[in-house]
Amino acid sequence: MPVPYGVQSIVPAADVGVPSRADAPGLRVRPAIVADAEWLAEVSQASFARHLHDYLTSAQPGVGRFWEVVLAHPESFPGRCFLVADDQDGRRLGFADLTRVEPGLAHLSYICVVEAARGRGVARELLRAYARAHPDLRAMRLDVFADNAPARALYDRLGFAADSTTTWWVADLALGGVAPAADVRFDGLHAARAWLDTYGFGELTVVAGDATHVLGRPSPGVLRCFDPATLRRPAVVAAVVRAFPGIDRVLVMTPGEDAPPSAVGPLRAVNRSLRMSTTEIRARLELP
Secondary structure, X not given: OOXXXXXXXXXXXXXXXXXXXXXXXXXXXXXXXXXXXXXXXXXXXXXXXXXXXXXXXXXXOOHHHXXXXXXXXXXXXXXXXXXEEEOOOOOEEEEEEEEEEEOOEEEEEEEEEOHHHOOOOHHHHHHHHHHHHOOOOOEEEEEEEOOOHHHHHHHHHOOOEEEEEEEEEEEEOOOOOOOOOOOEEEEOHHHHHHHHHHHOOEEEEEEEOOEEEEEEEEEOOEEEEOOHHHHHOHHHHHHHHHHOOOOOEEEEEEEOOOOOOOOOOOOEEEEEEEEEEEOOHHHHOOOO
């Protein structure tokens, strides 16, 4: 999953503070505030299998601090919206994180419901509140883990269909004897280190000769290669590891189920995700 550099606009409270439906009694949906940030992080982290935490920015200990900035400065993050569902006693039951990517289309990054509140229509009400606040919304897309049966059942009911499959490949670095490339330059190195120290994730740009490599750091020990071709440049990867000695694995996400060539270590599949989309979201949510 990419670094969450998404951008946010707070939906007006008047538009999303909606009364509950019969299938979600006592539920109210509101915009997230700064004080929710740590709770958002805790719920998000708890929703992911532990063996995937190193590969997810939203599972890192500093993601709450990142979301505090997003929520405190919505003008700097146009297009992104966090919504929280509360019960009648003000207890937080779930949240949704959506980004408007173009007119009429939103991307659903996360929708999480606490275990005790599952099966009460919380996820549906979060999406209804967002759609009600965006009357031009006609389509929605998302990525979901292929083995997440409960989430896929919800999305099936909402009219989502799978468009493509992505496989997450990981290699334990095997760079013995590989000399780091001498012509490597790091752009924004100080910022990359600051992001990692503050949030536990970040990105960096590496220039090697006439090639530019944009790399992710979803966690301190993992280097994400956005372009699979980087896996064929072990000297470049060795130069990154020399600058960031804590890295011991690489992650690459590719379409389909065939592993790309790798010169940095044997690849193994750790996850598969589906890109799903629907143009029926308003009808499935029973909205005009």
